[in-house]
Amino acid sequence: MTAVVPLTEAHCEALVRFFADLPEGDRTFIREDVTDPDVVRGWAAGSPGVDRWVAVDGGDRVLGYVAVLRLPGWSDHVGEVRLVVAPAGRGAGLGRELARHAVVQALEAGLTKLVVEVVADQGPALALFTGLGFTGEALLADHIRDRDGQLRDLMVLAHHVGETWAGMAAVGLPEALDTPS
Numbered sequence: 001m002t003a004v005v006p007l008t009e010a011h012c013e014a015l016v017r018f019f020a021d022l023p024e025g026d027r028t029f030i031r032e033d034v035t036d037p038d039v040v041r042g043w044a045a046g047s048p049g050v051d052r053w054v055a056v057d058g059g060d061r062v063l064g065y066v067a068v069l070r071l072p073g074w075s076d077h078v079g080e081v082r083l084v085v086a087p088a089g090r091g092a093g094l095g096r097e098l099a100r101h102a103v104v105q106a107l108e109a110g111l112t113k114l115v116v117e118v119v120a121d122q123g124p125a126l127a128l129f130t131g132l133g134f135t136g137e138a139l140l141a142d143h144i145r146d147r148d149g150q151l152r153d154l155m156v157l158a159h160h161v162g163e164t165w166a167g168m169a170a171v172g173l174p175e176a177l178d179t180p181s
């Protein structure tokens with residue numbers, strides 16, 4: 001049984017192992033240097049404007065991670081989503097569950113816009129976020145280099161969550177609010 005829970009001190013060592021086992025290319029989606037265990041351990045104390053959750057299985061193994069980082073200053077109504085699922089756990093709906101959880105919590109925290117950066121040819125990531133109401137907002141050509149040094153396009157997807165109730169309904173917020181956490 002997998003559960004999505006806020007990151008606490010108790011998950012840090014499992015999260016360090018989760019990042020260590022990820023293919024290098026997938027780690028780059030997190031941006032922070034997750035190869036440094038002290039960086040990951042430091043997250044448990046919490047940081048202003050950052051919310052992090054992990055998906056844990058019955059054996060306390062971390063199978064997925066999602067964070068929402070509130071942008072600073074005049075963009076502090078905007079949150080950036082960072083999401084990754086263990087390769088062995090993909091295709092079973094966990095990525096979608098984590099992303100949906102992050103969107104609902106971000107709404108409740110008062111954010112009105114969410115953005116996520118996705119490599120333009122990443123079909124599963126695009127399907128996942130567009131299914132939650134995100135749409136393409138910018139295409140940054142040749143913006144990143146993969147492990148082989150090849151240039152690849154980056155897409156910025158956005159969800160204007162505060163605009164309409166329809167946006168909230170798309171992520172099932174009414175049901176989420178009805179479910180005691």
Ligand SMILES: CC(C)(COP(=O)(O)OP(=O)(O)OC[C@H]1O[C@@H](n2cnc3c(N)ncnc32)[C@H](O)[C@@H]1OP(=O)(O)O)[C@@H](O)C(=O)NCCC(=O)NCCS
Binds near residue numbers: 127
């Ligand atoms: C993107 C990622 C989080 C998806 O995790 P996941 O647990 O496999 O996601 P899900 O099982 O919930 O599937 C999400 C969608 O992708 C589709 N999908 C899953 N695996 C797929 C595959 N191999 N090929 C094509 N589509 C696929 C599913 O149909 C699903 O769409 P739906 O909800 O409309 O049916 C995961 O692939 C990952 O960690 N990638 C590397 C990091 C990354 O790209 N992060 C996103 C930017 S921060």
